[in-house]
Amino acid sequence: MRQHVRKLKYRFFKPQTWRTNLVFWGGAILVGLAAAIFAIVADWGDHVFRSIVAYNEYLPLIVTPVGFILTVYLTRKIFSGAEGSGIPQTLIALADPGSSLSNRLLSMRMVVGKVLMAVLALCSGASLGREGPTVHLGAAIMHSLGKYAHLPTRYYERGLILTGGGAGIAAAFNTPLAGIIFAIEEMARSYDRRHSGMMMVGVVLAGMTAIIVHQSNYSYYGTTPATLDFSWVWLGVVICGVVGGLLGGTFSQLLITGSKKLRPYMQARWLVVALVCGLVVAVLSILSGGSSSGTGYLEAKQIVSCAGLENCEADFGLMYPFYKILATAATYLTTIPGGLFAPSLASGAGLGANLAVLFPVEMASTIVILGMIGYFTGVVQTPITAFVIVMEMTDNQELVLAMMATALISSGVSKLICKKSIYEALAENLLAMMSDEKSQQKVAAKD
Secondary structure: OOHHHHHHHHHHHHHHHHHHHHHHHHHHHHHHHHHHHHHHHHHHHHHHHHHHHOOOOOOOOHHHHHHHHHHHHHHHHOOOOOOOOOOHHHHHHHOOOOOHHHHHHHOOOHHHHHHHHHHHHHHOOOOOOOOHHHHHHHHHHHHHHHHHHHHHHHHHHHHHHHHHHHHHHHHHHHHHHHHHHHHHHHHHHHOHHHHHHHHHHHHHHHHHHHHHHOOOOOOOOOOOOOOOOOOOOHHHHHHHHHHHHHHHHHHHHHHHHHHHHHHHHHHHHHHHHHHHHHHHHHHHHHHHHHOOOOOOOOHHHHHHHHOOOOOOOOOOOOOOOHHHHHHHHHHHHOOOOOOOOOHHHHHHHHHHHHHHOOOOHHHHHHHHHHHHHHHHHHHHHOOOHHHHHHHHHHOOOHHHHHHHHHHHHHHHEEEEEEOOOHHHHHHHHHHHHHHHHHHHHHHHHHO
């Protein structure tokens, strides 16, 4: 017993132990600070485009295609490897931590490029989220600190990436529990006790830092008057789970198939792809009054907060979720850096608002929340993460069982359409795209 106590004391006061703790704790605080700043800058980019639409609703026909072309060009020429969400890059790095590819994908230069390009795209009217880029940002910060501190890479490399990714979700959404669940369910795909303690502390520190910067313990989508009416709620669970799973799975499969089909064209005809997709997003913006562009935070918050209330100003029309889904798909197919979380939650809120007309008016807010979970789970196929994120972001614990059931149904239905997880498939496509670029560079060097 005494020997065990001595070993613990020795380990506690060992310099390497404190160096490791400082990397995890300090890195988590940096992730929270960077995520909060990114949120502020992204909101500014969203506001810029809304100002453009308010000045002239037809300006997106020029601004969006030009912005898409510029963003894709800069990404390809300067920040190659930063394309898309950021979660695929993190998954690739987790599969082979410490490799040259991992070091490249988690370099600070790559992440700075992803943040800058995402904000530029938002200014242009793109439909994207910042959560995937924030996961990438968090993983890169922790990875870089680990390298500079010369930690034993075999043991800590994976733990640093997992902690950074989870901390990124926690800080982006102010959802610490969701950050932990996401790191386990989507990134690690298993529970690793060696890294669990450090990961949990890191996620909590990142979330606290984001709260301090924003100066409030905010809920992104506000509070909701949703209540549990057993006479209707389970019908809502089934409908939202099935419809959300069908639409979410279809969207994911469309994105996976489209990315594979367009990959050969992105080498020589990327300008045409960016121009066409930019025009599509611009037309959708005009049809939706600008609501299909941006992150979707504002629209989702308005739908969630006043669903079922009189004089609700959050009526974006029956076509809103479909405009948002199409705009998000068109944005992502250009390879513009940006995430899928926020647009998917906004699309789900719109879907829930449409389905709410089938239920009593007092059930409206409940169906909106279940619609968010149903569609979001259908896209990402991580049911636990989905219901935890929505539960924390809407400050509602009364619907936990209904949320869980909706997420499980949606995940099962989605997998019937989209067999492979979207982020796993997009990671494979990113690797293939980078291989294509490398081959093209070799051919150009020989010529």
